Amino acid sequence: VENDTGRNELKSRIQGLIDSNQVMVFSKSYCPYCVKVKDLFKELNVKCNVVELDLIEDGPNYQDLLLEMTGQKTVPNVFINKTHIGGCDKTMQAHKDGVLQQLLESGDNEAYEYDLIVIGGGSGGLACSKEAAMLGKKVMVLDYVVPTPKGTTWGLGGTCVNVGCIPKKLMHQTALLGTAMQDARKFGWEFNETVKHNWETMTTAVNNYIGSLNWGYRVALRDKNVNYVNSYAEFIEPHKIKATNKRKKETFHTAAKFVIATGERPRYLGIPGDKEYCITSDDLFSLPYCPGKTLVIGASYVALECGGFLAGIGLDVTVMVRSILLRGFDQDMANRAGEHMEEHGVKFIRKFVPVKVEELEAGTPGRLKVTAKSTETDEIIEGEYNTVLIAVGRDACTDKIGLDKAGVKVNPKNGKIPVNDEEQTNVPHIYAVGDILEGKWELTPVAIQAGKLLARRLYGGSTVKCDYINVPTTVFTPLEYGSCGLSEERAIELYGQDNIDVYHSLFWPLEFTVPGRDNNRCYSKIICNKLDSERVIGFHYLGPNAGEVTQGFGAAIKCGVTKEQLSTTIGIHPTCAEVKQCSVTSEVFF
Numbered sequence: 001v002e003n004d005t006g007r008n009e010l011k012s013r014i015q016g017l018i019d020s021n022q023v024m025v026f027s028k029s030y031c032p033y034c035v036k037v038k039d040l041f042k043e044l045n046v047k048c049n050v051v052e053l054d055l056i057e058d059g060p061n062y063q064d065l066l067l068e069m070t071g072q073k074t075v076p077n078v079f080i081n082k083t084h085i086g087g088c089d090k091t092m093q094a095h096k097d098g099v100l101q102q103l104l105e106s107g108d109n110e111a112y113e114y115d116l117i118v119i120g121g122g123s124g125g126l127a128c129s130k131e132a133a134m135l136g137k138k139v140m141v142l143d144y145v146v147p148t149p150k151g152t153t154w155g156l157g158g159t160c161v162n163v164g165c166i167p168k169k170l171m172h173q174t175a176l177l178g179t180a181m182q183d184a185r186k187f188g189w190e191f192n193e194t195v196k197h198n199w200e201t202m203t204t205a206v207n208n209y210i211g212s213l214n215w216g217y218r219v220a221l222r223d224k225n226v227n228y229v230n231s232y233a234e235f236i237e238p239h240k241i242k243a244t245n246k247r248k249k250e251t252f253h254t255a256a257k258f259v260i261a262t263g264e265r266p267r268y269l270g271i272p273g274d275k276e277y278c279i280t281s282d283d284l285f286s287l288p289y290c291p292g293k294t295l296v297i298g299a300s301y302v303a304l305e306c307g308g309f310l311a312g313i314g315l316d317v318t319v320m321v322r323s324i325l326l327r328g329f330d331q332d333m334a335n336r337a338g339e340h341m342e343e344h345g346v347k348f349i350r351k352f353v354p355v356k357v358e359e360l361e362a363g364t365p366g367r368l369k370v371t372a373k374s375t376e377t378d379e380i381i382e383g384e385y386n387t388v389l390i391a392v393g394r395d396a397c398t399d400k401i402g403l404d405k406a407g408v409k410v411n412p413k414n415g416k417i418p419v420n421d422e423e424q425t426n427v428p429h430i431y432a433v434g435d436i437l438e439g440k441w442e443l444t445p446v447a448i449q450a451g452k453l454l455a456r457r458l459y460g461g462s463t464v465k466c467d468y469i470n471v472p473t474t475v476f477t478p479l480e481y482g483s484c485g486l487s488e489e490r491a492i493e494l495y496g497q498d499n500i501d502v503y504h505s506l507f508w509p510l511e512f513t514v515p516g517r518d519n520n521r522c523y524s525k526i527i528c529n530k531l532d533s534e535r536v537i538g539f540h541y542l543g544p545n546a547g548e549v550t551q552g553f554g555a556a557i558k559c560g561v562t563k564e565q566l567s568t569t570i571g572i573h574p575t576c577a578e579v580k581q582c583s584v585t586s587e588v589f590f
């Protein structure tokens, strides 16, 4: 092993495998003695955890450390309830003498009900629990949706499936189809009927699809022998949780290890009328009536995406912005995405925050009066809307899950859980993945990757960690914004203005030309590190199909692509992805 840190890490991983498995066998897949030992445990009907050292990259290092820990270099190397047995002969002898049975039973008293309990059945929790079960572990996953103040609830699968990515993208698609219909006339399609949108038809179709996904997740858990329980979980001891179901019935469960994946829920403003009269994204996607004239509060990606598709289906939409758009994202790009929304009818009230919301008339939708004050002057404004959608960020669900009883530390400022680079909390047998992690991406594929890799490290002898660097992402505003790597602001902060080059280009997608819309509104740029062969450290794209385009550039950036390599990659014509970012931002010549 290269260095002391790596060595100690691997050693504690090996010790972890020995400690957390009743039977642990370090083996080689082709070794006949190993097969014999594995067959013995099969015969005894005892679950045995095997790491095949010839099939993992780190195999030789495992072997070196096992030699150091046990004085034995050969395989199989067998442990039962943390006791080192030895190789094939010793194991067979122990079986003959009855020592093996004794050792197997010795662990039973302190054995927990489950190997792993996962709290939260969203993107991260489901991925982790399924993977752990596939690696032979006894796994329980608990998922429970606390209703919104409006009473909205949903099924298994977490935020992404029920009130996040999936309904959001389908409703964004609804809006894009509206634009496509307008374009269609320019391409020769003739239709006379007045085009209008039916909210109920859309939400029914979207929610039927979500229902099929909820069902699919249940079946997948059953197939993989994960015990799914629809209850709210909270720690009462470091190895014990209380589970409370809808009917308030309580059960108690223990496990050797835990993964917390409870995600986040929308934040409210804490002003009069917010919980009574306003909705959040948790309510919007299954709202039983068309929201009508809508005020969106906040300028997070959730705010701009929802405001965007509501305007796209023809509603009167206003977005109230406290300071800037899309904090944390490249501001040049964020403003361009916002300008495009403004050009397409979304109104922006800037530098104002709401102070109260009152009901003028109940109904579906009713009428609400919003009072707001300027963040810079004493100015107070009022407005009337049918619906007020609050999208001012999300809070981690970590305050009511008994973390104090388990000794898990959270950051008191934001409720997030700090973990090491193996998703381990300060309590060694408790791990966390997904949106509740401090300083990590809040994205479904990230939660899934982290959950799956964690299970493989815990139970499959893997050493692969989740890579949180250069994660590609897309904001589905009406004109979509995809990015990977650093924003221009962050690049300047890290490398200094003089050490980066920014290449950019405005472009007009071919499909926009015939309908004659949005000329030169699409834009892309790359940020390169001059000190490192002009390696691309930031990619930004504003245009159609941003997710599809950005994914490929994400792979390129992961491989360390340089400006030169991008420039010499031949494009696919005619596409948006082929656009070459050729001019330097300081010399404008397009």
Ligand code: FAD
Binding pocket: 119, 120, 121, 122, 123, 124, 125, 142, 143, 144, 145, 146, 157, 158, 159, 160, 161, 163, 164, 165, 166, 168, 231, 232, 233, 234, 261, 262, 263, 264, 281, 302, 397, 400, 401, 433, 434, 435, 436, 442, 443, 444, 445, 447
């Ligand atoms: P979640 O998916 O939130 O799952 C947590 C689950 O745990 C929930 O079901 C919750 O009810 C349950 N739970 C909480 N506490 C308990 C408890 N004590 N006991 C039992 N169960 C509990 N990401 C993308 O990658 N692409 C997108 O386009 C995208 N769009 C989004 C749009 C919106 C409107 C929102 C809100 C989010 C979007 N996201 C998107 C983010 C994505 O949804 C999250 O990053 C992802 O769902 C996080 O997964 P998770 O496992 O951490 O938590």
Ligand code: NA7
Binding pocket: 269, 297, 298, 299, 300, 301, 302, 321, 322, 323, 324, 325, 326, 327, 328, 353, 354, 391, 392, 393, 394, 442
């Ligand atoms: P974000 O990105 O923190 O967004 C919160 C937004 O809501 C942001 O625009 C805030 O404006 C605004 N906000 C917050 N509080 C208020 C109040 N009281 N009044 C008005 N507006 C307010 O949260 P998300 O959860 O949406 O995004 C999470 C992650 O997604 C984030 O880490 C990004 O990497 C992507 P502000 O800019 O603070 O003035």
